[in-house]
Amino acid sequence: MKTITAQKPLEEILQCLGKSQGVYIIGCGTCTTLCHTGGKAEVMEMKEKLEAAGKKVTGWMVIPTACDELTKYALQENAEDIAAADCILAMPCAIGVQTISFHLQEDKPVYPALNTLFLGLEESPGHFIETCLQCGNCVLGRTAAICPLVRCAKSLLNGPCGGSVDGKCEISPDIPCAWQLIYDRLAEMGRLDEMEEVEPIKDWSSSVSGGPRIVDVDAESGIISGKTESEAESAQN
């Protein structure tokens, strides 16, 4: 699993930086390195482009995993060069960008250089597909472990729409119809009868539609928020 990212156009990045002269660039050694969007090579490339556009790059670093809390220490170690800059241009995914912003000691803008697209499954070398909407209410047990919410363009829960032709989605010949994939896999397993049941209307309140999602995780016992008092009690006993 990787967070798939794409670089923003340089024009948009420059517009974002605005009047900031000094820029400190941060890359990430994990997902954006593998995507070739924010690893060391791309950070160096960005440095050149910014300098060509008249910016002063006060320094740069590639944090091994920018979304990790160790980012705090990486920022402290490079505090001097960061202090010399007017802003930070961050080349990790959006989670890394926000981790940097969260741990940054000084009041300095952090701008993203990338667009964060999706959590990708590598279907074949270098070919990533979006497989999870993070809806908080998993349906995979009823759909042959293929998520129709994110792999069907209309998030249909009750089989393919009338636009499914030759195994392709109506929106593009490059996109497989999720429900054809589900159908084929269920057919292989002799479980086609499962597609005859009407899937009930979805509870979207567990998704982002229900408001920002927050959980508390205890290092030993796992997620502790969301449990009822009696459940928490029995867990303690």
Next chain:
Amino acid sequence: MKAGTNLEKILDSGRFAVTAEAGPPKGTSAAVVQRKGEILRNCCDAVNITDNQTAIVRMSSLAGCVLLKQTGVEPVMQMVVRDRNRLALQSDILGAVSMGIGNFLCLSGDHQQFGNHPTAKGVFDIDSIQLIQMMKKMRDEKQFLNGEEISGDVPMYIGAAANPFADPFEYRVKRLAKKVKAGVDFIQTQAVYDVPKFARYMEMVCEQGLDKRVHILAGVIPIRSAGMARYMRDYVSGVSVPDEIITRLEQAEKAKEEGVKIILEIIEQVEEIPGVHGIHIMAVGWEDIVPEMVEKAGLMPRPIL
């Protein structure tokens, strides 16, 4: 009687129904809908008003249905789940019923990428089968989706679409069965050009006894030219146009006449297929041809009721 609409009465009495389709304008003119109503009034039993068809913004289906009703034509209100969540769908249903609209058609809707606002967020809170379920609950239990009581009756004759030509073919009848299970009363199919394939589909429908539980109206789209036929074959999702039809149109001296002839042949054939209880004519932007077609097909006088 579920809604007591003429369409329901015709189908339930075992008579052959004819419905047509009218697209509302990309603007505010009531006259456009009224004009289409005038054309279609005496050649069909009910007329569908499309709901932002092909994801292009037009006057709302609800307003179109009200205007149509004022011209004396019975409307079928199409509803897609692409643009509205469960709250908006339910409130529009209440509004439509309050205005005397009784026929509804539940659809997924073409993906927003095809339309004139491709950067829109697609809603798809519920799907088309779940919309059928929701309508049935509103009508039969007088309850909203959340179980709260609705004040007043919600008489609705619930329709949906079916595409016998999409894939996987073997699943299409099962998907229809799901719609029946969800509570659909009538079906209007995607346009039929490949009659043998449609006949195979209907055979499977009848084998499962679904023809006894739902009224199926075969869809037809009149073709004006070989170019239009090719376009439908290549770009309209889920429509299959056999090469033979394209060749006939290419070789015809008067393509329009040949197009009408082809559709009349198709109507004649589908009328004979067991389980077909009517036809639905989608003359996209060519409503003028419908009276002539229905006349020549020997399906006049209309409306029956």
